[in-house]
Amino acid sequence: MAGNAKASALRALLAKGEFILAPGIYDGISARVADRMGFPALYMTGYGATASMLGLPDAGLATYSDMVGRAEMICSVIDTPLIADADTGYGGLLNVQRTVRGYEAAGVAAIQIEDQEMPKKCGHTPGRRVVPAEDMVLKIRVAADARRDANTLIVARTDARTAHGLDEALRRAKLYEEAGADIIFVESPESEAELQRIGKEVSKPLLANMVEFGKTPRVETARLKEWGFDLAIYPGLGFSVAAEAMRQAWQHLKEKGTSNDMIVPQYRGMHELMGFPEVWEFEKKWAQV
Incomplete structure (x- = not known):
């Protein structure tokens, strides 16, 4: 599926009211695994x-x-539409224009830009500062x-909730809707009641960040949809379980001196996942006789 076709497919799913559940991917292996799972979209996490x-x-x-190169690599090995973190747009208005066009050329279906000051910080960590709402409105219009x-x-994300409260975050969300954002992302609400209020007050398609170990309660998709959300991302799930699985496997190796009898499951079929059968077919076709 071409990049533009992927964006069209994602937009059509939102228009039909289908809830978009997107796991977080961050490298070639996670992208290939998730692409086989039948999700309607995938999310390239900036953290991961x-x-x-x-x-x-x-x-x-x-x-x-760094990030546009990672997005291009991921898009080259998946068929699923990709929502990609583009931080602040990497600078001023001209940078935002370049970012959007670069991400589009890479094959990204949805581009997420946030209203933090540079350098930005992870959305569930302290000390985040936001630019004036008017500056972000211009970024969205340029994008x-x-x-x-x-x-x-x-995708327009506001990080205003943590430092300035939910009222300010919602004020910004409405400004960003009017500026032309297709999807609104209010980062770091701190209770189910806040999630419900966001769902009531935001008109455009709405994204919920169900991050591991964060400030926001993780809520199943049925309730998020009932509250007015249209998408949910799980950016940290993949890399957190991968890191823990590696830690356990290497602990076993260190203690036992072998990988035999590990309790940690291993992915069977890595050759197939990474495309070796196609390589072998190519080599067979073009082998010197």
């Missing part, structure tokens, strides 16, 4: 991408080039105008 590329925290250290395909979706 930064951690897997740089071994560093999601604190504004990954550059535009919407920069699209080469009208089907590409712009």
